[in-house]
Amino acid sequence: MIVMKFGGSSVAGAEKISRVAAIVKGRLKEKPVLVVSAFRGVTDDLLALGPEALKDDLSRITAIKKRHQDAAKELGVDFAPLEPLFVELRELARGVELLRELTPRTIDRLASFGERLSARLIAAAFVKAGIPALAVDAFDAGLLVDGRFGGANPLPEADAAIAKAFASFKELPVVTGFIGRTPSGEIATLGRNGSDYTATILGAALGAKEIQIWSDTDGIMTADPRIVPSAQPLSTLSFDEACELAYYGGKVLHPHTLVPAMRKDIPVRVLNTFKPEHPGTSIIAKPPKGQGGTILKSIAFKRRQSIVSASSPKMLSGHGFLARIFATLARHELDVDMVSTSEVSVSATTSGGPGLQAALTELNQEFETSMETGKAVVCAVGDGIQAARGVAADVFAAVSGAGVNVRMISQGASKNNIAFVVDDAEVEKTVGALHARFFK
Numbered sequence: 136m137i138v139m140k141f142g143g144s145s146v147a148g149a150e151k152i153s154r155v156a157a158i159v160k161g162r163l164k165e166k167p168v169l170v171v172s173a174f175r176g177v178t179d180d181l182l183a184l185g186p187e188a189l190k191d192d193l194s195r196i197t198a199i200k201k202r203h204q205d206a207a208k209e210l211g212v213d214f215a216p217l218e219p220l221f222v223e224l225r226e227l228a229r230g231v232e233l234l235r236e237l238t239p240r241t242i243d244r245l246a247s248f249g250e251r252l253s254a255r256l257i258a259a260a261f262v263k264a265g266i267p268a269l270a271v272d273a274f275d276a277g278l279l280v281d282g283r284f285g286g287a288n289p290l291p292e293a294d295a296a297i298a299k300a301f302a303s304f305k306e307l308p309v310v311t312g313f314i315g316r317t318p319s320g321e322i323a324t325l326g327r328n329g330s331d332y333t334a335t336i337l338g339a340a341l342g343a344k345e346i347q348i349w350s351d352t353d354g355i356m357t358a359d360p361r362i363v364p365s366a367q368p369l370s371t372l373s374f375d376e377a378c379e380l381a382y383y384g385g386k387v388l389h390p391h392t393l394v395p396a397m398r399k400d401i402p403v404r405v406l407n408t409f410k411p412e413h414p415g416t417s418i419i420a421k422p423p424k425g426q427g428g429t430i431l432k433s434i435a436f437k438r439r440q441s442i443v444s445a446s447s448p449k450m451l452s453g454h455g456f457l458a459r460i461f462a463t464l465a466r467h468e469l470d471v472d473m474v475s476t477s478e479v480s481v482s483a484t485t486s487g488g489p490g491l492q493a494a495l496t497e498l499n500q501e502f503e504t505s506m507e508t509g510k511a512v513v514c515a516v517g518d519g520i521q522a523a524r525g526v527a528a529d530v531f532a533a534v535s536g537a538g539v540n541v542r543m544i545s546q547g548a549s550k551n552n553i554a555f556v557v558d559d560a561e562v563e564k565t566v567g568a569l570h571a572r573f574f575k
C-alpha cells in the first residue's frame with residue numbers, strides 16, 4: 136500500500152478536489168490511504184476563533200461554515216453530515232466565551248475541526264466520483280499521541296493500534312491529518328503543517344511501500360524559488376539532508392515528518408498535485424552520489440532570528456557556564472538553533488518567544504549579555520560536506536563576493552551542513568550568490 140497526503144493548497148476548492156480524485160483513481164491498484172489537510176486558511180481561521188471567543192465574538196464560525204457549505208455545493212455533495220461538527224464547534228467556542236479561558240488543549244480541539252471537515256467533504260466527493268471512500272478521524276483510528284498540545288508526538292503503542300484499526304476498513308480511507316488522541320481521550324495536534332507527519336506515522340505503522348506528499352511544487356528545490364527564480368527541483372535527497380532542510384525552514388516538510396519513515400526505511404516522495412506526471416523528489420536513505428555534480432543539494436534559511444550573547448571573563452578555565460546559560464534558555468522555552476562559543480563568550484541564535492526578555496534579565500545577573508535582532512540563519516545542505524575539501528571556502532567566497540558580512544558560523548556539528556548568520560535584509564543577496572556559485 137501507499138500513503139498519499141494532500142495539503143491545504145491541493146484541496147482548496149472543488150476543481151482541485153476533482154483533480155485529486157483523478158490522481159487517486161489512477162493509483163487505486165497501489166491500495167492508497169489518503170491523508171488530508173484542512174482547506175487552505177481554515178486552520179488559521181480556527182486558531183483566530185479562540186481569542187475572538189474570549190472577546191464574545193463568534194462570528195468567524197459563520198464564515199467557516201459558509202466556506203464548507205459552498206464547497207459542498209460546488210462538489211455536489213450533501214452538507215448535512217457536517218452539521219453536527221458545527222454544533223460541536225459552536226458549543227466549544229461558546230465554552231471559551233463563558234469560561235473566559237483558552238487553554239492549549241482547547242486551542243488544539245478548535246484547530247481539529249479543519250481536517251475533520253475537509254476529510255468528510257473529500258471522502259463524499261470521492262464517492263461521487265466513483266471511488267468507494269470513507270472519512271476517518273485519525274484519533275479514532277489508533278493515532279495515539281502524548282499530551283503535548285500544539286506539538287504532540289505519537290506514542291509507541293500507536294503503531295499496533297493504527298494497524299488494527301486500518302485492517303477493518305473496506306473502502307479507501309480519507310484520514311484527517313494533523314490530529315491524534317491522547318491516552319485520556321483528548322484531541323491533540325501534531326503542530327502546524329502536521330499532516331505530513333500524520334502521513335509518515337501511518338505509513339510506518341502500515342508498512343507502506345512509499346509515502347507521497349502531494350504539494351504545489353515539483354518537489355524539494357535547490358533553493359526557495361521565490362528568492363532564486365532559477366532554483367531546480369531535486370530528483371533525490373537523503374533522509375538526513377531532507378531533515379536538515381525541514382529544520383531550516385525549507386517549508387515543504389514538517390520537521391518531524393521523516394522520523395517515522397527513517398525508522399522503517401520507507402521512501403518519501405514529494406510530488407506536485409498540479410503536475411502529477413512530474414516525478415518530484417524522492418527522499419531515501421542512500422541516494423545515488425554525484426547528483427548535479429555538486430556536493431551541495433539545497434540552500435535553506437530561517438528569517439527573523441535573534442542572537443543572544445553572554446560573556447564573562449570568569450569563563451576562562453571555569454566550568455558549568457555553558458550548562459547554566461542553556462538551562463536558562465531552556466527554562467524560558469527558547470528554541471536555540473545555532474551556537475558559537477569562544478573561551479569567554481557564547482552566542483546562540485533563537486526564533487525568540489515570550490520568555491526572551493526574562494531569560495536575558497536572568498542571564499544578566501551572571502554574564503554580560505546582549506541581544507541582536509533582525510538576523511537570519513542560512514544553511515547549505517549536502518551529505519558529505521563535512522568531509523569534503525574546499526566547500527566552506529567556496530561558500531564564504533560566494534557570500535563575501537556578494538558583499539555580505541557573516542556574523543556567526545557553524546560547521547561540523549552536523550555531517551551535512553554549513554550554517555551561518557547574516558542580516559535578515561541580506562538573505563536574498565546571500566542565497567542568490569550561493570545558488571549562482573553552486574548551481575549556476
Ligand code: ASP
Binds near residue numbers: 173178328
Ligand atoms: N491544517 C494544519 C495546518 O495548517 C495541518 C496541515 O496543513 O498540515 O497547520
Ligand code: MG
Binds near residue numbers: 387
Ligand atoms: Mg504543508
